Amino acid sequence: MENPGPSGCNRRSIERSQTSIKRCLAKKTLSDPAPLRSLRFRLLGPLIAVALIAAIIVALASYRLGDRWAMDDLQERFVGIKNTLADSTFPLNATVLDSLAELTQTDLVTTGKTGRVKYSTLDGLDAAPQEGEMTIDEKRYLVYFFDTQRGKIRADDVARVAVVFDERTLSASRRRAAILPLATGLSTILALSSITLFMQSRLVGRISKLQRRVRGIAAGEFACTDTDHAPDELGRLGADVDEMAGQLDQLWKRVNRQQSEKLLHQIAGGMAHQLRNSLTGARMAVELHAAQCDSPDKESLPVAIHQIELAEDYVRRLLLVASGRQDEDRPTDVTVCWNDVRSSLSPIARHLHLDVEWHLDESFDSTPQSDASHRIGDGPTWVAAVTNLVHNAMQAGDVVEVRLERPTDKSVCVRVRDNGPGIDKNVADELFEPFVTSKPEGMGLGLSVVRRAAEHLNGDVAWHRDDGWTVFDFTASLMDNDNS
Template sequence: MPDPAPLRSLRFRLLGPLIAVALIAAIIVALASYRLGDRWATDDLQERFQGIKNTLADSTFPLNATVLDSLAELTQTDLVTTGETGRVKYSTMEGLEKSIEPGELKIGDKRYLVYFFDTKRGKARSDDVARVAVVFDEKTLSASRRRAAILPLATGLSTILALSSITLFMQSRLVGRIAKLQRRVRGIAEGEFTSTATQYAPDELGQLGAAVDDMAGQLDQLWKRVNRQQSEKLLHQIAGGMAHQLRNSLTGARMAVELHAAQCDSHDTESLPIAIHQIELSEDYVRRLLLVASGRQDQDRPTDVTVCWNDVRSSLTPIARHWHVDIQWHVDEAIDSPSHTDATAHIKDGPTWVAAVTNLVHNAMQAGEVVEVYLERPNATTVRVRVRDNGPGIDETVADELFEPFVTSKPEGMGLGLSVVRRAAEHLNGNVRWHRTEGWTVFEFTASLIRADNSKPTT
C-alpha cells in the first residue's frame, strides 16, 4: 500500500490545525498589541504636547531660535512659532515653508504630526509670537506601535516553534507506532500469524497492539486447526485406500507363514511366532484404519502396562538386532515388580499405546546407533516412556511443527508417524514432547493409567 499524500498524512492532520490555530492566535494578539501600542503612543504624544503647552503658553521669555533649539532638543520634537497672520517666525525644522497648518505635514519623504497652541500674552510678547506649533516625527509613533506589536508576535512565534517541535516529535513517535501496527496487521492479512514478544506502552495504542497480537494468536490456532482437520480428512482417505489393499496381502502372508510353521520342522522357536505376531498386529492396525476411514472409532481395549511393554520389546528387539542397533530396555521397579500394589494398573487403550511407542522407538533406531528406552512410573496415575538415541537430531526446518501431519525431513517419509503419536497421547490423556540434550535426542510419551477392575483413572 503506498504512503498517503503529505496533505492526507496523520502528521499534517494533527500538526496543521494546531499550527494554524496558534498562528492565527499570535496574529490576533499582535494586531491587538499594535492597536494598543498605537493608543499608548498617541496618549504619550498628547502628554508630551500638553507638557510643552503648559510650559510655553504662559511663558515670558522670548521664543527665539536659540531657545527653540534648546527646547526642541530637550523634548525630542521640532518647534515652530508663528505670528498673528500665521507666517512662520522661527523654526527648528529645515525646508519648512512660510506657513504651517495643524494635522499631517510632509517634507520630502518624511511625515510629521503638527499640533498648535496659542500663547496667552499674544501681542504683548516682545517676540510677537501668537502661536506655537509642536511637530512630532511620525517615525517615533510608528516605532512605538511596532515595539508594542513585536514582543507578543515574537512570543507567539517562538511558542508556535516550540509547540510545533514538541508536537512533531510526539507525532513522529505516534506515527511510527501506528506504522508498526499497520505492518503487523498487513502481515496478519497475508497469513503471518506468528507474533513476536513486544513490549507495548500502557496506553490506548498499546492496548490495540496487544489486541492485534491476541487476534493473531487466535487466528494462528484456528489456521492450524483447519489445516489439521484437512490433513486428518486426507489421512482418513489415504488410510482407507491403503487398508483395503493391505488387508488381503496380510491375510495371505499370515496363512503362508502359519502353513510354513506347521509343515517345517525347525528348531527356530522365536522367528516364526514373532512374524505371525507382527502380521496379527498389522491386521489389527488395518482394521482400525478401515474404521477411521469410515468415520467410526474402535472401542478402547484396556491393557496391562507390562503386557504392552513386552509387546513392544518383543517386536522391536529382532529388528534392532537385524539393523545392528544397540537397544537397551529399562523398566521402573514400580512397574516391573510383581509385588507392587499398583502393578495391575492398565492403559486406557493398549493397541493405541503400543502403536505410539513402537513408532517412537522405530524412529530412534533409524536415527542412531544406540537407543535407550525407559518405562517409568513418575506417579500413581501416569506412565511415561522415554526414548533416547545418539543420532544427529531433528532438522531445524521441521522442529517447530514436528507433530503436525505431513511434516517430515525424510525423503521417503510421509510425515504421519509423529502426528499419530500426538493423537495417541491426546486419546490416552497424556502428552508427547521432545528435546535435545548432551548429544541425545529424547522423546517423552506419557499416558494416564486406569484400574483394571473399573477402567477409571488410578488414584
C-alpha cells in the first residue's frame, strides 16, 4: 500500500484538530443574551433609572416649594385686602364687593354684628362661612376673616369680612411649579438616552466584532480580515488580539512543522536502511559492469558510480538525523565542491537537452588551494544545497545560469538563474519553510534544507525576480587560516 507521506498525514491531522475545535466551539457558543442581560441594558438602564429618580425628586421638591410659594402669595394677598378694607370708610355694599372681588381674583363675604351674611360675591352660600376650608357645590375654598375697625359706627353695619380663595388656583400654582422641572428632566433624559443608546450601540457593535474575531482565532482562523484599530481602549485591545493571532499562527505552523519533521524522522529511519542496501548493490553492479565493459566511452559509468556514492552519503546522514546525531563537518576546497556539482549535474542537463551555463569567477583557480581561505566549513553540506538549487532551476526552465562569485574575502556566493515562470505567489512568503511546495509531487523539503545549510555555513539564501528570471543567491562563509 502506498505511504501517504508526512505532508498528507500532517494535513489530515490538522484538519481533524480544526474540526474538533470548531465542534467544541459550536457546543459552547451562547445565543444572543436576553434583553435584560444585554450590555446595552446594563449600561443604559442604571443611567435612565438614576436620571428618572432625580427628575421625580426635583418635581416633588418643586411641588412642595410651589405650594409654599402659593401659600405665601395667598397670605400676602389676604394681608393686602385686610389692610385696605379694615380701616375703610366707604360702604361695602354689593357693587363695591363685586368690583373688589374682580380686582383681587377672590370672593368676599361680609357679615354683621350678629354673624349673619349681609353681602356675598360667592354663589350658593346660604350661611356665614367658617374660617378654614369649606366646600360648596363640590368646589373647595379657603376662608380667612378679619374684623373691620369701624364696625360699630359703620353705616353698612359690616363687622367682619371673609376673603374666600378658590383651591383650584392654589392647585394650579403647585402644578406649574412641578411640571416645568419635571418636563425639563424628562426631555433631558430623552436626549441623553438617545445619545447614549447611539454611542452604546456602536460600542457594543465593536465589542461584538472583537468577540467574533476571538472566536475565529479559537477556531484556527488566524488571518485578519476586519480589524478595529481605533485610537482608544478597544482599538488597542483589537491590536493586541491581532498580535496574539499572529503569534498563534506562527506557533501553529511551528507545531505542524515539528509534527511533520517528527513523522519524517520516523519514516526516514526505516527507509534509510533499505535504501542503503539497495544503493550498495547498485554501486557494486555498476563497478562490475565497468570492469567488464570494453567500450571506449566510459564517461557515464564514473558519473553513475559518483551519484550512487552521493546517495549513499545522503542516506548515511539521514540515518544520523533519525538517530538524533549529527555528522562531523568536512572542510573542502571551494573549487572541489564546484567541480563536484558541475560533474554530477552536467550529464543530467545533456540528457534533458537543457542549456546550463557554468561560470567560475576569475578569483578562483581551477585547482584546489592549500590554504583555508579557499575552503568551505562543510563541503558535503554546500554541495547538497547548491545541487538542490541547480536541480530546481533545471526543472523550472530550459535555460539555467550558475555562477560562483566571491563578494568578499571571507565568503562565496553561488547565483542560480533560470528563465522559468517563477515562484507561486501562494508560497512565496514561506518558500524556505519545511513542507511548503507548489509541486504536486513535491514534499517541500529541498529549500528548507538549503536554508539550514546556509545557516550551518554562516551564510544566507534569498531569491528574487529579475526581468523574467528567477534568481537564487546562496552565500556561505569561508574558513579562516586560524581554523585550518
